[in-house]
């Protein structure tokens with residue numbers, strides 16, 4: 001059964017329904033740039049402008065549950081599977097054929113879906129949405145990249161365009177020699193010490209712990225041994241963080257923090273990375289600072305600086321302390337709230353670390 005709709009206000013997409021039948025050839029002309037499934041069950045997509053998309057639904061069979069997928073031209077660089085929640089079992093990004101990208105959403109058994117009523121709506125030249133399930137399901141938003149339309153001045157827009165071009169580029173992490181390196185990641189604060197408290201009550205301890213854990217996973221995938229100084233909300237003083245690092249053969253120490261400005265000024269935003277001594281620490285700081293700026297367009301570069309923070313002063317190995325943005329700043333706080341941005345920062349930090357390890361070895 002094929003349903004196709006069209007009108008002058010919106011460009012609708014066809015939702016093809018394959019009830020255990022074969023799949024029609026797909027013809028479209030652009031790549032997926034960002035996607036998100038919101039708590040209300042709406043999938044949003046951002047593509048290059050004037051894309052002709054095709055979407056499909058297939059009933060559950062013995063191999064998999066009910067599935068909805070969208071095909072995009074342009075080859076995906078990093079096939080991956082993302083764990084779902086609520087009615088969604090998992091989301092897979094793959095390349096069904098050379099030069100293609102496929103986003104698959106697989107639903108859990110007994111999810112109530114009405115695919116015959118589904119409509120993919122073109123919101124503008126590069127944004128699309130489709131309601132997949134009822135908001136009665138409790139579901140935590142999942143997504144990658146920024147799907148919302150950009151606003152702002154020309155400079156900000158240029159940054160956004162620059163970012164879009166690198167949308168997949170930043171996901172590509174350099175390879176290093178496996179099982180050779182060891183890194184200590186130190187998520188700042190914890191437990192009764194929440195660190196900075198920002199706009200809307202956002203807490204430094206939560207943000208930096210999540211970012212740190214993602215960095216750990218990314219580095220582990222590259223064969224780098226990673227230790228976190230803390231893995232949950234515990235009160236951990238500074239000396240044990242340092243002694244833990246000094247008792248390992250770690251190559252580097254990376255402390256992750258988020259900033260707050262005096263007087264909680266919303267106009268103060270930006271990223272900075274500190275080192276205490278040595279060209280290695282400085283090089284590591286520079287590599288990381290460069291990468292985190294790339295994923296934070298419009299947020300000021302506060303630079304690579306020497307700082308006398310306890311954890312970087314007393315660790316034996318090259319050590320840096322990163323401030324990933326101001327939780328009190330309007331621009332930074334809005335981003336740091338989002339898991340997508342935290343992931344981007346984690347990728348950026350991992351990339352800076354891997355580049356350093358590759359170079360200094």
Ligand SMILES: [Zn+2]
Nearest residue numbers: 188195257258
């Ligand atoms: Zn801090």
